[in-house]
Amino acid sequence: MDSATIRVSSSSCSSSPSSCFSKLRNPNPSPNSISSRLNFTFFKSFNRIQTPSPDFTASHSSPLKPKRRNPRSSSMSFPCCVATSPPSRTSDLAISKLERLVSEFESLSEPIDRVKRLLYYASLLSPTDDSLRRDANRVMGWRTVIPRLRRGFARALIWVLDGAEPEEVLNLKTEDLMALSVAGLQVRSNSRVNTWHNVLIGMQKRTKGLVAEREGKPPGEPFPSLVITADGIHAKGSYAEAQARFLLPDELKIQELINVLSEKRIGVVAHFYMDPEVQGVLTAAQKHWPHIHISDSLVMADMAVKMAKAGCQYITVLGVDFMSENVRAILDQAGFSEVGVYRMSSERIGCSLADAASNPAYMDYLEAASLASPSLHVVYINTSLETKANAHELVPTITCTSSNVVQTILQAFAQVPGLNVWYGPDTYMGANIVELFQQMTVMTDDEIAEIHPEHNQDTN
Numbered sequence: 001m002d003s004a005t006i007r008v009s010s011s012s013c014s015s016s017p018s019s020c021f022s023k024l025r026n027p028n029p030s031p032n033s034i035s036s037r038l039n040f041t042f043f044k045s046f047n048r049i050q051t052p053s054p055d056f057t058a059s060h061s062s063p064l065k066p067k068r069r070n071p072r073s074s075s076m077s078f079p080c081c082v083a084t085s086p087p088s089r090t091s092d093l094a095i096s097k098l099e100r101l102v103s104e105f106e107s108l109s110e111p112i113d114r115v116k117r118l119l120y121y122a123s124l125l126s127p128t129d130d131s132l133r134r135d136a137n138r139v140m141g142w143r144t145v146i147p148r149l150r151r152g153f154a155r156a157l158i159w160v161l162d163g164a165e166p167e168e169v170l171n172l173k174t175e176d177l178m179a180l181s182v183a184g185l186q187v188r189s190n191s192r193v194n195t196w197h198n199v200l201i202g203m204q205k206r207t208k209g210l211v212a213e214r215e216g217k218p219p220g221e222p223f224p225s226l227v228i229t230a231d232g233i234h235a236k237g238s239y240a241e242a243q244a245r246f247l248l249p250d251e252l253k254i255q256e257l258i259n260v261l262s263e264k265r266i267g268v269v270a271h272f273y274m275d276p277e278v279q280g281v282l283t284a285a286q287k288h289w290p291h292i293h294i295s296d297s298l299v300m301a302d303m304a305v306k307m308a309k310a311g312c313q314y315i316t317v318l319g320v321d322f323m324s325e326n327v328r329a330i331l332d333q334a335g336f337s338e339v340g341v342y343r344m345s346s347e348r349i350g351c352s353l354a355d356a357a358s359n360p361a362y363m364d365y366l367e368a369a370s371l372a373s374p375s376l377h378v379v380y381i382n383t384s385l386e387t388k389a390n391a392h393e394l395v396p397t398i399t400c401t402s403s404n405v406v407q408t409i410l411q412a413f414a415q416v417p418g419l420n421v422w423y424g425p426d427t428y429m430g431a432n433i434v435e436l437f438q439q440m441t442v443m444t445d446d447e448i449a450e451i452h453p454e455h456n457q458d459t460n
Contacts, residue, residue, distance in 0.1 A: 098160045098176070105180045118152030125155040153199050156180075161203060169207045172200060242276045249280035257281060258288045267291040267307030269300040269327065270318035278318065297323045298381055298401050301330035308336040316342045320351040325385045357383040357391075357425040366394045369422040376412050378405065378423045395422065402429060406436065407452060414454040 108114045161169055174197040212218060224237035226244060235244035261268065270282055272294060279294060286292040291312050293303040297319065304315045304327045315331070317324040321343070328341045343349060356362065357379065369375045377395040379388060380402075391397045400408045409421050423430045437460075440448055445456040 101156060101160055102177075102179045115149070118149050118156070120152070121155040121159075122148045122151035125151050125158075150199075157199050157203065166207045166211050170204050172204075174200060246276040246280040246283070249277065249284050253281050254284045257285045261285070261289045261291070265311060265313040267304065267310075267312035267315045268293070268318065269304050269307075269315060269323075270294045271297060271300065271320075271323060274318055282318075296401065297326060301326045304331055304339075304341075305334045305336065308334070308339045312339065314340045314342060316344070318344055320349045320354070322351060322354050322382060322384045324349075326381070329385060351382060353380070353382045353426060354384050354387070357387045362387075362425060363390065363394070365424065366391055366422065369395045369420070372420045374416055374418065375420045375422060376416070378409055378412070378421055380405075380424070380426045380429065383425065405429065406433065409433065410452040410455055413459070414452070 105114060105117070108117060161172070177197075177200070222236045224239040224243075225235075226240050226247075227234045227236065233244055233248065235241040260266070268282065268291065270278070270293070274282075274294070282292050282294060291307045291310060293300070293307075295303065300317065300319065300323055304317075307315060308331060315327055317327050324341060324343045331337065331339055331341065366377060369377060375395050377391050377397040378400050379391055379397055381399050388397060388399060398408060398412075405423075409423070412421060413419055423433065436451075440451065440455075441460045443457075448455050448457065448460070
């Protein structure tokens with residue numbers, strides 16, 4: 001990949017390659033929007049987990065610089081409990097603390113200042129009692145954050161939510177904390193690398209458990225399991241319920257489907273994303289009518305050709321529009337233009353990823369690609385035929401799937417020296433490709449050869 005370049009685009013990218021990995025900034029939550037979404041109120045039904053001292057409560061005029069408090073009164077347990085102040089005061093205080101926390105972080109323009117502020121918060125949190133160090137209290141992604149910083153994250157949210165009603169804790173969203181970003185620590189995604197998100201989820205899980213305990217219910221989602229008894233299969237948990245719908249399809253629907261398909265010589269190709277009930281019926285019917293197949297979007301078209309060769313006069317596609325287009329195009333190429341292809345709705349069955357590539361911004365991205373010779377556009381298969389055709393008019397374009405995208409790009413680099421590869425529209429896949437290629441720069445020749453035999457350290 002000597003002197004080669006790979007660029008990635010999504011619907012949010014501009015035509016400038018350097019901006020393709022930048023994320024759109026979400027508007028910071030304003031005090032008014034926070035107030036309308038959060039209405040912290042007083043409740044008395046839970047035991048205390050943390051009790052704010054009078055000195056600390058009185059210092060709320062400066063939320064990030066509270067007075068020192070008794071170290072014994074604080075712990076790493078998440079607050080899901082009542083403060084002992086009057087209802088109206090608790091509500092007003094909780095809302096204003098959240099607003100001031102956001103305002104304070106927004107006023108700190110330098111990343112290092114935000115880090116220092118988190119370290120200050122960490123200094124207010126006493127060491128965690130050993131009795132609280134158990135799996136039930138773990139926060140996902142915790143080990144990826146510097147210990148003192150993670151304590152700062154926890155302390156800040158404890159300060160904001162202490163005394164809030166359970167419903168208000170559960171209604172708080174990561175988006176409400178967008179303005180609290182810290183350099184190097186993601187805050188704009190709901191994932192295990194977003195520490196604000198992780199701490200909030202930990203608090204919300206604890207809140208759900210306490211609410212369930214109060215109502216005499218099991219604390220949390222039951223462990224997913226299929227219980228087999230003499231009376232049949234019983235599902236526990238949402239995941240197990242989905243499995244049960246797949247394993248126990250409606251027998252009448254199965255027979256009705258078999259009769260229609262066999263009578264009219266219809267083949268069915270369906271995507272993996274279909275609901276478990278649909279996949280359950282299809283899988284059961286396949287035992288009696290073999291021209292049914294569930295797969296990814298590329299294999300769907302290949303299987304349609306096999307069904308046509310076996311005598312199917314029609315192919316029904318259970319998937320989005322570009323999948324139907326692929327089936328139609330591959331059947332035509334294989335000489336089966338007389339075989340009808342049917343979608344499941346007369347209305348448009350869209351796909352956000354395909355829509356991203358049909359956006360004018362994506363064509364602007366490819367306009368820039370056309371000026372950087374030699375260039376190759378590698379487009380994800382989850383796009384329309386029109387998008388692929390328009391792209392090919394601007395830049396030589398090749399289609400890939402998630403399983404062959406790495407090999408496709410590396411083969412192109414091997415065959416065309418100094419190539420610029422422009423990939424889109426799946427930003428996540430593009431980011432993973434870039435990460436893999438960066439890792440390859442520190443691999444041995446043998447390790448690189450296992451990924452692609454025509455590459456080594458000299459071609460990186």
